[in-house]
Amino acid sequence: MTQTEQHLYRFSESPIWELQRSYYEEQGIKAWQTEEVPQYITSNPIIAMAYAEMIFGFLQDRARLDSTSEPVTIVELGAGSGRLAFHILNELCGLIEFAGISLPPFRYVMSDLADKNISYWQQHRGLIPYLEQGILDFAKFDAVKDTELRLVQSGVLLGKGDLHQPLLVIANYFFDSIPQELIYVEEGKVYECKVSLQLPSGVEGADQSPSEMLKQAVLEYHYRRAADYERKTYPYHNVVELYREKLEDSHILFPAIGLECLERIGQLSQQGFLLLTADKGDHRLESWEFAEPPKLIHHGSFSITANYHAIQMFFEQKGAVSYFTTHHHNNLNVGCILMLHDPMGYANTRLAYRRFIERFGPDDFFSMKEWFDGQLEEMELRQVLALWRLGGYDAQWLLQSVRRISDLLPDCTEQEMEDIRSGIHKMWKSYYDMNEMHNLALYCGFLLYQMYMFEDSLFFFEQSLHHSEADSEVLYHLAVCSYEVESYDCALDYTVKTLALEPEHEGALTLYKLVKVLI
Numbered sequence: 136m137t138q139t140e141q142h143l144y145r146f147s148e149s150p151i152w153e154l155q156r157s158y159y160e161e162q163g164i165k166a167w168q169t170e171e172v173p174q175y176i177t178s179n180p181i182i183a184m185a186y187a188e189m190i191f192g193f194l195q196d197r198a199r200l201d202s203t204s205e206p207v208t209i210v211e212l213g214a215g216s217g218r219l220a221f222h223i224l225n226e227l228c229g230l231i232e233f234a235g236i237s238l239p240p241f242r243y244v245m246s247d248l249a250d251k252n253i254s255y256w257q258q259h260r261g262l263i264p265y266l267e268q269g270i271l272d273f274a275k276f277d278a279v280k281d282t283e284l285r286l287v288q289s290g291v292l293l294g295k296g297d298l299h300q301p302l303l304v305i306a307n308y309f310f311d312s313i314p315q316e317l318i319y320v321e322e323g324k325v326y327e328c329k330v331s332l333q334l335p336s337g338v339e340g341a342d343q344s345p346s347e348m349l350k351q352a353v354l355e356y357h358y359r360r361a362a363d364y365e366r367k368t369y370p371y372h373n374v375v376e377l378y379r380e381k382l383e384d385s386h387i388l389f390p391a392i393g394l395e396c397l398e399r400i401g402q403l404s405q406q407g408f409l410l411l412t413a414d415k416g417d418h419r420l421e422s423w424e425f426a427e428p429p430k431l432i433h434h435g436s437f438s439i440t441a442n443y444h445a446i447q448m449f450f451e452q453k454g455a456v457s458y459f460t461t462h463h464h465n466n467l468n469v470g471c472i473l474m475l476h477d478p479m480g481y482a483n484t485r486l487a488y489r490r491f492i493e494r495f496g497p498d499d500f501f502s503m504k505e506w507f508d509g510q511l512e513e514m515e516l517r518q519v520l521a522l523w524r525l526g527g528y529d530a531q532w533l534l535q536s537v538r539r540i541s542d543l544l545p546d547c548t549e550q551e552m553e554d555i556r557s558g559i560h561k562m563w564k565s566y567y568d569m570n571e572m573h574n575l576a577l578y579c580g581f582l583l584y585q586m587y588m589f590e591d592s593l594f595f596f597e598q599s600l601h602h603s604e605a606d607s608e609v610l611y612h613l614a615v616c617s618y619e620v621e622s623y624d625c626a627l628d629y630t631v632k633t634l635a636l637e638p639e640h641e642g643a644l645t646l647y648k649l650v651k652v653l654i
């Protein structure tokens with residue numbers, strides 16, 4: 136280990152942020168495929184449905200203002216794996232089609248710092264239909280400095296004031312992942328917390344990945360009076376002033392870069408922006424009272440708490456109306472900031488927040504699901520299926536409950552089997568495949584096979600081959616399904632392949648004789 140020779144950094148400029156960027160830039164989609172970086176809570180169908188409802192409300196509000204010709208641009212910051220965007224697009228397109236009302240067109244722009252993420256999205260099977268419809272585009276956007284959005288697919292450059300509609304911004308697990316300042320207030324004075332750092336170096340550090348370096352980084356804080364923050368000229372003076380007056384012995388992560396980023400991107404439109412955001416981090420002043428120095432939460436990269444209090448207060452003072460839940464969240468705080476002319480006029484957007492976040496939202500769903508995860512063995516099929524529906528036919532829930540469903544199948548009714556079958560198809564249609572460790576299609580194939588639904592089962596077993604090579608059991612099941620749907624050539628082919636791997640496979644030997652007669 137070496138000291139970076141007691142070099143004292145501003146928190147936002149310390150080398151941990153450079154390591155964080157390198158991590159995301161180097162890993163690309165691997166960060167999520169390996170499940171290092173958590174994403175379920177911010178990218179599942181439930182949160183996507185809530186966002187889609189708010190976007191749908193926003194489009195209705197714009198239509199009511201007689202603004203239906205110009206497209207509404209939706210920018211997702213730090214879009215990561217792309218799973219949230221995919222679910223939002225599915226849900227939003229479904230809502231628009233179902234409603235059949237006149238709305239402004241929209242385009243969804245997925246943005247990120249990492250080029251590798253953009254390359255991944257460009258070839259993703261689930262996103263291509265939206266690209267072809269011209270409603271999806273991508274952009275590299277660095278929250279720390281960028282002022283424009285260059286859309287990769289269409290080549291359009293969006294600069295200051297170019298948009299005629301307000302901008303819609305989505306930012307999940309974003310404000311906790313970009314640099315923040317760190318201040319400390321005590322007895323009516325503001326201090327800056329400088330940070331010194333010990334990192335592995337030389338031989339020790341030479342072969343270490345950014346993730347390893349981050350894990351081993353030891354941070355030490357040094358307090359310096361920072362009168363700059365107390366000056367009226369500091370852009371976020373009012374917020375800091377409140378902290379100075381109301382808090383004591385408190386460490387406050389200050390989202391200066393997050394605020395600047397929102398201001399910069401908000402300037403793309405002359406009409407302001409609507410922000411939909413979810414993160415760990417509270418909007419209440421009390422949550423910063425007596426706060427200790429921040430702890431880095433490691434997960435490949437690292438994250439720290441987002442300061443929604445500062446973000447909310449700053450924009451409210453500029454005329455925004457904002458919503459965070461009136462109850463306390465457990466794992467995820469979901470907020471909506473309407474930095475718009477006449478924000479109260481956006482009734483449909485506000486109502487959607489009330490219905491889909493405030494009354495029962497993604498954080499509630501996550502808390503309930505955590506409990507249900509441990510109760511599967513006690514659950515009957517009707518409850519397993521009800522939770523699956525509540526979660527928008529969530530693939531994660533099926534993966535967890537597949538064994539329980541399988542155990543319950545012998546006693547289930549025809550109607551229940553039909554519901555499982557149609558649920559599997561709905562889920563598959565809205566599944567964002569990232570080639571993760573599990574083979575979802577294989578589980579579906581086995582469930583459908585158990586219900587003697589051979590045509591459906593065959594489809595899923597074939598899909599499973601894109602994920603991993605089949606063993607003799609999968610090949611045998613493929614052979615039986617093919618036989619049952621009277622596709623005898625395929626049945627023979629799969630039987631031969633089964634026997635090549637397992638010459639004594641009894642089922643395959645019998646099937647071989649049966650099929651041979653039929654060809």
Ligand SMILES: C[S@@+](CC[C@H](N)C(=O)[O-])C[C@H]1O[C@@H](n2cnc3c(N)ncnc32)[C@H](O)[C@@H]1O
Pocket residue numbers: 156159160172173174177178212213214215216246247248249276277278279306307308309312313
């Ligand atoms: C914790 S991940 C969140 C991903 C996704 N929003 C989610 O909820 O799963 C943070 C994302 O922000 C991106 N990111 C990090 N620093 C950034 C920056 N300065 N500008 C833009 N994106 C950044 C990373 O590449 C990564 O995709």
